Amino acid sequence: MAKINVLEKQVAELIAAGEVVERPASIVKELLENAVDAGASSVTVEIRRGGISYIRVADNGSGIEREDVAKAFLRHATSKVRECDDLGQITTMGFRGEALASIAAMCRVELLTRAAEEEVGTLYTISGGEEESLEDAGCPVGTTITIRDVFFNTPARMKFLKKDVSEGNSVAAAVEKAALGYPGVGFKLIRDGQVRFQTPGDGHLLSAVRCVFGKEFSENLLPVHYESKGCMVDGVICKPTSARNSRSMQNFFINTRFVRSKTCMAALEESYRNALMTGKYPSCVLNLTIPPQTVDVNVHPAKIEVRFADEKSIFQLVYYGCKTALGIANLAPELKAEDLQQNPSKREVAKPAAPVQQRMSADAYRMTLAQKVEHLKSAREPVYDQTEKMDSVKPSAPVRFPGIRVSPEAVLAVESPVPVLQKVAQTSSRPAPVISEIHLEPPEASAPGETSAETLYDGARLIGELFDTYLLLQNGDELILVDKHAAHERLLFNRLAAGGLAEERQLLLTPVSVQLSPEEHALVTEHLTLLSRVGVTAEDFGDHFVLVREVAPILADADLPGLVTEFAERLSCANGNLLPGQLEELYHRIACRAAIKAHDRTPAPTLEQLIRLLQQDGNVGHCPHGRPVAIRMARREIEKKFGRLG
Incomplete structure (x- = not known):
């Protein structure tokens, strides 16, 4: 039987130190926590070779009194915890009293510190857990700890360290986390003689975020x-x-x-x-x-x-x-001129080529410009006349609209769109869904600087449709592009989530029967009220069938058997108890089935009604898939692209 030995102090300390000190970043993290606990308002971290050969952490905190300097390097020596009850009230970063002891057990450490009430500072050195010297030194109030030769006495652990660059990145990440957690403390990181980043310590989180992650992220x-x-x-x-x-x-x-x-x-x-x-x-x-x-x-x-x-x-x-x-997020991202590249994804990974300077005479420039203008005139399609009023259009003159042709009947139906839209839908290649009036509560006020739905669409004019998919709106000095499918899908989803389909019903001329498995049939018949909430009124028809007799108007053209079957499958997967997230996913699928489809021609009154509903709803920034409903482009950006601003 193996004999039990009591480990020597040095061996035990090395084992314990290994739990705290894994790499140079671990050391920096522990020293940063001590600096913050000491009330520092400024902390500087300097490393060389990723922190393996050199680490220096200097702060302007309260410092350590001379009589406590040597004691601070003893295991489980701490000023943060005294009794068992203190463990339940920990508000400091460090509290175990293991950091300095673990660091000293594996490194060469030099501590320079002075408390405010002391006139002379203290210089203390300890290496491999063995004290070497303690003497007077001149220094400002605060503490500076210098670490050299990490793991010098444990070469086995050195083998597990990564390259200097990787270790340095880990140290930088530790300093960044401290800077984000304490925006009121100014942090500086010096890496191999170069300042990598510095936070102002002004107490504003955005200032720290901007310094750590950059301008683009912070905006x-x-x-x-x-x-x-x-x-x-x-x-x-x-x-x-x-x-x-x-x-x-x-x-x-x-x-x-x-x-x-x-x-x-x-x-x-x-x-x-x-x-x-x-x-x-x-x-x-x-x-x-x-x-x-x-x-x-x-x-x-x-x-x-x-x-x-x-x-x-x-x-x-x-x-x-x-x-x-x-809920108060910007509804439409702004598209800038530099984003208008033929291959945006390629632009992110490839450096742009240097601009090629061309010399051209004035006559040659005028001739080239004239050729381009003539080419544009010959290729241009009829465009919807922005000055033309809907109420002035005569029945004999159909309205020209990009990508669609609207009959006179549809034009005259602006005051009562729903009946005529149903009539127009009969002549289209695909029935255009009727956008039912949605009664919404007034949206909450947006935060300063944010674009609300009312602000985005208020005063906007519908000037055309692109690719039978995107609505083109002009609002002041901005061009707004709206994805009609995404917009309608989000409106329907919001209405479903708010229970807005529980009341409206349209009787089907021919009831739709749906066959289910015995388990699914039992679940659906047990949750007919929930099915009604999503716009489908059904009843038990016996022999594992349910019969759909009424639906919400927006679901009149939807695949009802598929919708009921999907409802049953989701109930089955959730053991008859749909969680909020699963219910939202069901709403999402229903909205996607019932929304206006991209690439389908849609009558102009329907599109105008869609814009009005977008203005009423305060939460249409993204469709349930996460794609943006609208994007904006300022007039200045457009003119910049055409070279009108010089």
């Missing part, structure tokens, strides 16, 4: 502020149009401590449901302020993972906070 954010049951979430989230291909830009903080939380991540992504395309993920910098006794930060040596006493309340806090912020 596409929405502020978040939400309180519930004594908890609060603050920060920023990205606009749906700025979602990324990965979750790498999701940053969560609990009481300013950076954490990785599946609960917060799931709540964030759930709040973007029906606003993002598949494969896109939202970005965020969110700080949750919650009572310290409701979260356990002592479940992981690096304090990256935490455990909540009530996961559900945390989920709801993040979900409703982000959902509220998205």
Whole structure:
């Protein structure tokens, strides 16, 4: 039988240190936490060779008194915790008293510090856990710790370090997280003699975000502020149009401590449901302020993972906070001249070629310009006359509209569009759906600087339709392009989600019977009320059939058997209990089936009615798939593209 030995102090310290110090980034993280806890307003981090050979962290905090300097490097020596009850009230970043001891066990450490009440500073050196010197030194108030030769006495751990660049990137990430968690502290990172980034420490999160992630990222954010049951979430989230291909830009903080939380991540992504395309993920910098006794930060040596006493309340806090912020999101992204490239995706990965300067005489330039004008005139199609009034059109003169021809009957039906639209639909290649009047509550006021639906479409004039898919509107000095399918789909989805199809019904001339499996039949007949809420009135017809007799007008042309079957399948997968997210997905599918289709010709009155409904609804920024409903382009950008601004 193997004999049990008591490990020597040095061996035990190396093993314990390995749980805290994994790489240079671990060291920087622990030292940054100590600097913040010391009340520093300015912290400078300098590294060389990715932090493997040299790390220096300097702060202007309270410093360490001389009598406590050596004690600070003892294991489990801390000023943050005294009794067992203190573990439930942790509000500081560091508290275990393991950081400095672990670092000193594996590195060569030099500490220079002075407390405010002391006239002379202290220089302390310790290497491999063995104290070397303690002497007087001149220095400002604060603490500077210099680390050299990481893992010098544990070569086995050196083998697991990555290249200098990778280790340096990890250190930079640690400093960035600290800068985002503490915007009131100015952080500077110096890497191999070059300043990589510096935050102002002005207390504004956007300032820190701009310094860490850049101007483009910071300009596409929405502020978040939400309180519930004594908890609060603050920060920023990205606009749906700025979602990324990965979750790498999701940053969560609990009481300013950076954490990785599946609960917060799931709540964030759930709040973007029906606003993002598949494969896109939202970005965020969110700080949750919650009572310290409701979260356990002592479940992981690096304090990256935490455990909540009530996961559900945390989920709801993040979900409703982000959902509220998205409710006032910009409805239409602005398209700029530099975005009008023939291959935008290629532009992102390829550097643009240097412009080629051409010399041309004035006569040659005029001749070239005249040729282009003549070419445009010959290729130009009839365009809808913007000055022509609908009420002045005579029955004998049909209105010219890009891509469609509207009969005189449709033109005269503006005052009572629904009956005539039904008549016009009979002559089209595909029936044009009737856009029923949707009664909506007035949208909430938008945040300053945001574009509401009313502002976006108020005063807009319909000037044409492009490719039988996109509506062209002019509003002041802006051109607005609206995806008619996406717009109608979102309007229908909003109405379904609000229960707006529960009342209106249209009797079918021929009832539609739908055959289901025994299990599905039982579930559907048990949830006929829910089926009615989505616009389908059905009844049990016996022998595993249900009979659809009435539907909401917008579903008159929909595939009713497919709709009922899909409803049954979703009930079956959910064991008869559709969760809110699953119900939203069902609404999404129904809206997609019933909406105006792209590439189909649509009468002008229908399109004008669609614009009016968009103006009424305050939440039509994106279709349920996550694609934008509209994009804007300023007149200045158009004129810049044509070279009119020089």
